[in-house]
Amino acid sequence: MSQLVVDAHSVGKVFGKGEGRVEALRDISMQIEAGEFVSLIGPSGCGKSTLLRLVGDLTTPTSGEIEINGKPPRRARLDRDYGIVFQKATLLDWRTVRKNVELPLEIMDVDDRAKIADEMLSLVQLGDFGDHYPWQLSGGMQQRVAIARALTFNPSLLLMDEPFGALDEMTRELMQQEVLRIWHETDTTVVFVTHSIPEAVFLSTRVVVMSPRPGRISDVVETNLPQPRDEDTREAQAYYDKITEVREALRRQEARA
Amino acid sequence: MTVGDQEHKASEIDDVYQTEFVSAFEGDVPAGTRTPSALRHRLRTAGPAIAAFILVLALWEGLTRLFDVKTFVLARPSLILERFILTSDVVWSAGFNTLFEAGIGLVAGTILGVGVAFVTIRWAPVREGLMPFAVAANSVPIIALAPIANGMFSLTSPVSKIAVVTVVVFFPVMINSARGLIEVDEDELELMRSYAAKPREIMWRVRVPHALPYFFSAMKVVAVLSIIAAIIAEYFGGSQDVLGQYILTKASLFVYADAWAGILVASILGVTLYAIVLVAERLIMPWHVSFRASDAT
Numbered sequence: 350m351s352q353l354v355v356d357a358h359s360v361g362k363v364f365g366k367g368e369g370r371v372e373a374l375r376d377i378s379m380q381i382e383a384g385e386f387v388s389l390i391g392p393s394g395c396g397k398s399t400l401l402r403l404v405g406d407l408t409t410p411t412s413g414e415i416e417i418n419g420k421p422p423r424r425a426r427l428d429r430d431y432g433i434v435f436q437k438a439t440l441l442d443w444r445t446v447r448k449n450v451e452l453p454l455e456i457m458d459v460d461d462r463a464k465i466a467d468e469m470l471s472l473v474q475l476g477d478f479g480d481h482y483p484w485q486l487s488g489g490m491q492q493r494v495a496i497a498r499a500l501t502f503n504p505s506l507l508l509m510d511e512p513f514g515a516l517d518e519m520t521r522e523l524m525q526q527e528v529l530r531i532w533h534e535t536d537t538t539v540v541f542v543t544h545s546i547p548e549a550v551f552l553s554t555r556v557v558v559m560s561p562r563p564g565r566i567s568d569v570v571e572t573n574l575p576q577p578r579d580e581d582t583r584e585a586q587a588y589y590d591k592i593t594e595v596r597e598a599l600r601r602q603e604a605r606a
Numbered sequence: 607m608t609v610g611d612q613e614h615k616a617s618e619i620d621d622v623y624q625t626e627f628v629s630a631f632e633g634d635v636p637a638g639t640r641t642p643s644a645l646r647h648r649l650r651t652a653g654p655a656i657a658a659f660i661l662v663l664a665l666w667e668g669l670t671r672l673f674d675v676k677t678f679v680l681a682r683p684s685l686i687l688e689r690f691i692l693t694s695d696v697v698w699s700a701g702f703n704t705l706f707e708a709g710i711g712l713v714a715g716t717i718l719g720v721g722v723a724f725v726t727i728r729w730a731p732v733r734e735g736l737m738p739f740a741v742a743a744n745s746v747p748i749i750a751l752a753p754i755a756n757g758m759f760s761l762t763s764p765v766s767k768i769a770v771v772t773v774v775v776f777f778p779v780m781i782n783s784a785r786g787l788i789e790v791d792e793d794e795l796e797l798m799r800s801y802a803a804k805p806r807e808i809m810w811r812v813r814v815p816h817a818l819p820y821f822f823s824a825m826k827v828v829a830v831l832s833i834i835a836a837i838i839a840e841y842f843g844g845s846q847d848v849l850g851q852y853i854l855t856k857a858s859l860f861v862y863a864d865a866w867a868g869i870l871v872a873s874i875l876g877v878t879l880y881a882i883v884l885v886a887e888r889l890i891m892p893w894h895v896s897f898r899a900s901d902a903t
């Protein structure tokens with residue numbers, strides 16, 4: 350059995366106290382193995398971001414336990430195990446594209462930063478844009494810079510929170526292809542939040558379906574689609590079947606609610 | 607990567623160039639020879655302002671002559687210029703003394719303002735206690751303190767004027783800098799957290815660059831305000847060899863053209879300080895958004 354990257358046991362998260370108390374997550378147990386690509390899907394407010402943030406030690410659970418690479422999340426964060434990509438590219442305006450990609454390396458005191466940054470930019474097909482400023486790039490290009498930045502220091506776990514949510518459909522499909530390629534070329538494990546069913550099915554080895562109030566895991570769908578996935582995958586019957594399976598899983602919880 | 611993707615990428619790039627670069631020079635350069643001519647462009651945008659300035663002066667001169675307006679009502683520009691040249695020794699001597707007060711106060715107020723801004727972000731209680739007070743203080747005319755400052759410090763020394771300028775400069779600089787340091791995008795902070803960045807690194811790599819535009823917009827205001835504050839403080843007494851006293855004395859002796867010459871020197875000083883801030887801003891944050899579109903319009 351391969352090594353567990355994420356190991357969550359009965360994790361709960363409650364925000365606030367008394368009147369304003371919100372139970373965002375209840376009894377979440379989830380194991381993710383090295384090299385998996387796992388999507389979290391569910392209606393808005395079901396706690397996808399919260400779960401991702403718990404994994405990434407951007408917030409702490411109120412109950413249960415999480416281990417990342419066999420360590421507490423905080424330790425994993427201090428060991429720089431996480432690469433994070435948000436819906437917004439969140440590039441620093443005052444830095445060129447290359448300097449943005451170098452940012453984590455500067456903080457981690459890595460040498461040869463410019464060289465690594467340029468390699469990463471080539472990986473996301475932006476090799477010629479190192480000297481541009483973020484505002485000179487389109488939304489899709491900015492998001493690719495954000496992905497390059499998240500990968501510079503070889504994190505073992507890539508956390509992505511609706512990274513393509515703000516992109517148009519065309520760019521979105523291209524970015525999905527690109528993320529898969531990068532996932533194949535690196536040995537990163539990916540946890541990917543989305544509310545698009547086709548996106549989750551196309552990208553993932555496993556789709557975790559969540560239900561709201563409080564957020565729970567209601568289903569897990571193994572996609573079992575052949576790798577590598579490409580434009581043909583999008584037209585394969587197996588792909589449509591999996592989309593239907595995830596859609597029905599989401600429907601079932603509506604019926605239950 | 608597929609061919610389609612390449613094409614798509616190329617069109618993305620085209621879009622960027624079309625919206626951001628080409629439009630910046632459109633109409634400026636014949637199509638096909640898209641060479642940026644920044645200087646020509648600068649002149650073109652400055653043109654209307656210069657024309658308006660000359661027009662106002664011409665109207666001012668013409669109307670005061672046409673209606674034979676008395677100098678005590680409104681001095682003619684030509685007369686002001688003549689007195690400005692003839693009295694340049696005295697008026698510039700007064701000007702430099704005022705500039706000294708304003709300059710020291712500007713530097714002191716800026717250092718204090720930035721210093722306190724840093725403190726407010728390190729210690730939340732200081733921020734919560736101080737900011738409402740500072741915002742309130744910033745909306746009262748602090749310049750009204752001038753006579754009191756004259757009582758606090760020796761009337762004849764420049765210290766009382768410097769103190770007034772310092773206080774006037776302090777509040778906008780402090781409030782804006784603190785705002786810039788605090789109002790950082792939450793995602794940027796979380797990214798830094800995910801890199802396990804130290805607070806000092808977050809400060810220098812994220813907060814300070816983010817605060818620069820806020821800081822400079824305060825500096826543009828206080829650069830001019832420092833001269834105004836110094837002159838008003840001078841009206842309430844003290845050394846005679848300063849612009850405030852010069853203008854006051856000349857006006858009370860009905861030598862209005864000389865008083866206007868003093869005002870002209872004050873304006874030159876104010877504009878100069880403002881220009882210094884503009885140049886510093888461009889040098890320190892050439893990336894800023896305000897320098898992108900400005901050349902396009």
Ligand SMILES: Nc1ncnc2c1ncn2[C@@H]1O[C@H](COP(=O)(O)OP(=O)(O)O)[C@@H](O)[C@H]1O
Pocket residue numbers: 364365371372373391392393394395396397398399400
């Ligand atoms: N910092 C917070 N404070 C209070 N409530 C929060 C906070 N973050 C999230 N929540 C609540 O937790 C629930 C789950 O939120 P979130 O994880 O953002 O959902 P999703 O990403 O699936 O849309 C929501 O009800 C939201 O209002």
Ligand SMILES: [Mg+2]
Pocket residue numbers: 397398399510
């Ligand atoms: Mg979310």
